[in-house]
Amino acid sequence: VSVPKSADTYHHGDLRNALVGAATSLARDGGPDAVVLRAAARQVGVSPAAAYHHFANREQLVQAVKQAALAQLSEQMESALGARSTPPRDRGRPRPSAAEVARQRLRALGHAYLQFAFDEPGLFRLAFGPRGPWPTDEPGDEPTDEPTGPHGDGAGPFVLLRRVLDELAAAGAIPLERRAGLEYVTWAQVHGVGTLCLDGPLADIDASERQRTVEQALDAIIRGL
Amino acid sequence: VSVPKSADTYHHGDLRNALVGAATSLARDGGPDAVVLRAAARQVGVSPAAAYHHFANREQLVQAVKQAALAQLSEQMESALGARSTPPRDRGRPRPSAAEVARQRLRALGHAYLQFAFDEPGLFRLAFGPRGPWPTDEPGDEPTDEPTGPHGDGAGPFVLLRRVLDELAAAGAIPLERRAGLEYVTWAQVHGVGTLCLDGPLADIDASERQRTVEQALDAIIRGL
DNA sequence: TGTACATCAGTGAACGCGCGTTCACTGATGTAC
DNA sequence: TGTACATCAGTGAACGCGCGTTCACTGATGTAC
Numbered sequence: 001v002s003v004p005k006s007a008d009t010y011h012h013g014d015l016r017n018a019l020v021g022a023a024t025s026l027a028r029d030g031g032p033d034a035v036v037l038r039a040a041a042r043q044v045g046v047s048p049a050a051a052y053h054h055f056a057n058r059e060q061l062v063q064a065v066k067q068a069a070l071a072q073l074s075e076q077m078e079s080a081l082g083a084r085s086t087p088p089r090d091r092g093r094p095r096p097s098a099a100e101v102a103r104q105r106l107r108a109l110g111h112a113y114l115q116f117a118f119d120e121p122g123l124f125r126l127a128f129g130p131r132g133p134w135p136t137d138e139p140g141d142e143p144t145d146e147p148t149g150p151h152g153d154g155a156g157p158f159v160l161l162r163r164v165l166d167e168l169a170a171a172g173a174i175p176l177e178r179r180a181g182l183e184y185v186t187w188a189q190v191h192g193v194g195t196l197c198l199d200g201p202l203a204d205i206d207a208s209e210r211q212r213t214v215e216q217a218l219d220a221i222i223r224g225l
Numbered sequence: 226v227s228v229p230k231s232a233d234t235y236h237h238g239d240l241r242n243a244l245v246g247a248a249t250s251l252a253r254d255g256g257p258d259a260v261v262l263r264a265a266a267r268q269v270g271v272s273p274a275a276a277y278h279h280f281a282n283r284e285q286l287v288q289a290v291k292q293a294a295l296a297q298l299s300e301q302m303e304s305a306l307g308a309r310s311t312p313p314r315d316r317g318r319p320r321p322s323a324a325e326v327a328r329q330r331l332r333a334l335g336h337a338y339l340q341f342a343f344d345e346p347g348l349f350r351l352a353f354g355p356r357g358p359w360p361t362d363e364p365g366d367e368p369t370d371e372p373t374g375p376h377g378d379g380a381g382p383f384v385l386l387r388r389v390l391d392e393l394a395a396a397g398a399i400p401l402e403r404r405a406g407l408e409y410v411t412w413a414q415v416h417g418v419g420t421l422c423l424d425g426p427l428a429d430i431d432a433s434e435r436q437r438t439v440e441q442a443l444d445a446i447i448r449g450l
Numbered sequence: 451t452g453t454a455c456a457t458c459a460g461t462g463a464a465c466g467c468g469c470g471t472t473c474a475c476t477g478a479t480g481t482a483c
Numbered sequence: 484t485g486t487a488c489a490t491c492a493g494t495g496a497a498c499g500c501g502c503g504t505t506c507a508c509t510g511a512t513g514t515a516c
Contacts, residue, residue: 010477011492031355033258038469047494049472054492058470125355130256130424158426178441181434184427185418185442191425192417193410199355200416201383202409209406216403217410224449235510236459263502272461274505279459283503 016054018044020064024123027065032126035062062126069123070156073116077160080112081105098171103222106164110190110218113157117194118210124194161187174225186221193217241279243269245289249348252290257351260287287351294348295381298341302385305337306330323396328447331389335415335443338382342419343435349419386412399450411446418442 012018022043026034037058041048055061084105096104117124162183168174174182196202197210205213237243247268251259262283266273280286309330321329342349387408393399399407421427422435430438 010494011479013492015492036469037471048470049495050493052471128420128425129355130350181438181441184421184438185445187425188417188421188427188438188442189414189445190417191421192413192415192419194417195353195420196409196413196416200353200412202413213406213409213413216406217413220410220414220449221445222449224445224447235461236512238459240459261502262504273503274462275460277504 012044012046012050015044015046015050018046019051019054019061020068023061023065024068027069027126028120028122031122032062032129034122035065035126037061065123066127069120069127072120072123073113073127074156074160076116077109077112077157080108081160081164084108099168099173102164102167102171102173103225106168106186106222107218109160109164110221111214113190114194114197114214117198121198124198128191128195158183158187168225178225182225189217189221189224237269237271237275240269240271240275243271244276244279244286245293248286248290249293252294252351253345253347256347257287257354259347260290260351262286290348291352294345294352297345297348298338298352299381299385301341302334302337302382305333306385306389309333324393324398327389327392327396327398328450331393331411331447332443334385334389335446336439338415339419339422339439342423346423349423353416353420383408383412393450403450407450414442414446414449 019040022040023035023037025043026036026039035058037051037055038048040061041051051061055064084101165174165179165182165186169176169179193214197205197213202210202213244265247265248260248262250268251261251264260283262276262280263273265286266276276286280289309326390399390404390407390411394401394404418439422430422438427435427438
């Protein structure tokens with residue numbers, strides 16, 4: 001990776017990344033509509049036209065931010081999952097069942113997802129907002145089996161959710177006849193809490209009540225499996 | 226109500242409503258961002274400045290559309306509920322329990338909500354989108370008891386949901402210790418299906434698969450009560 | 451029934467704004483010989 | 484090691500656009516006497 005040597009050279013050296021960074025910070029503050037190509041260029045200290053050497057148009061810049069946001073969300077979910085991979089062996093207490101562990105992992109996933117929504121509402125809105133076509137799921141054609149690469153960039157929230165649901169099914173916590181399509185349902189349920197708290201009628205409740213709602217929702221989701 | 230006599234008079238006669246109508250149709254086609262004051266005026270056949278005799282600014286026009294959209298959603302939910310008010314007395318079959326009836330009513334509510342989302346994605350996005358402050362819940366101060374007026378305009382989706390959840394609690398279908406705050410949770414769960422199918426990664430699934438997801442989600446929600 | 455006049459609800463032209471995008475250009479970089 | 488040159492990644496000025504909003508105005512309406 002070539003790092004920009006000094007800021008005062010004619011050639012920037014890493015303009016593409018710099019623009020994505022600036023656009024991301026715009027989105028962070030103002031959501032999807034705030035991603036303004038000219039503003040991003042301004043923030044980087046470059047002429048607007050320079051951006052066109054790296055993006056065909058504004059939409060591509062927005063898509064780049066979207067990808068970055070989704071990658072960040074994935075990463076946080078993954079790390080939340082990592083923290084729950086081995087059940088803490090509590091002094092003397094009976095080791096929790098596989099089903100219970102899997103439930104806790106699903107819970108952790110939901111927490112991470114909503115934490116991201118509340119921490120980064122602008123990015124969350126952009127990542128899941130109405131703007132533009134959804135980036136296709138298949139970068140190449142179809143992942144061979146499971147994208148086993150560590151921190152594989154394509155491994156989105158969806159893949160993580162699927163994995164944990166599979167664990168639940170394997171542990172017998174989900175009747176098999178209900179397993180199909182359940183990632184959509186579960187995702188939607190968690191997602192709804194995020195959108196309703198950000199933009200809906202629940203936008204004005206305070207943090208503690210919101211947290212209570214989150215817990216309650218995760219309870220209900222798990223109960224509904 | 227005074228009705229505009231003829232279209233070719235200098236005074237329009239019902240410009241405010243006409244503008245809201247035009248703005249609504251703009252929103253229907255293009256979502257929140259498509260509500261453009263000048264375009265609405267154009268569509269009505271009036272100069273842009275005329276709108277300022279009826280709205281202080283664009284935002285007020287948008288809010289009017291939002292209210293209209295919410296009213297329409299309420300109405301459809303209410304009518305779906307009406308169709309389920311008296312259980313059909315099936316020939317000879319055992320009359321369903323109160324709990325079962327209430328569950329069916331909750332289901333009907335969810336169906337109506339999502340039907341609106343899928344039929345009118347633009348209006349749905351505007352009604353629950355990130356734009357502007359959420360219209361306050363209390364028109365006066367606080368509704369005296371229950372807004373019993375037929376088709377009361379203020380009776381939003383929220384009130385309907387609350388009513389049905391109360392029925393469920395009364396019928397013993399919800400443990401009392403879980404009742405508090407459940408309208409938020411339930412709403413969020415249903416809402417998430419809508420947003421994820423409209424703008425999220427589920428935007429591209431076909432209608433039948435979408436319907437399957439809807440049913441599955443409503444099952445899960447009811448099971449989780 | 452008629453007339454003066456205040457009020458209301460339109461017009462049309464203009465304002466400034468910031469945007470996305472294009473264009474001909476130019477300075478820096480790196481490669482071939 | 485030096486030099487010609489193609490290529491890359493910037494500049495700066497300009498384009499057209501459509502927007503929200505304002506302004507002085509004017510035509511229609513309705514009320515007082």
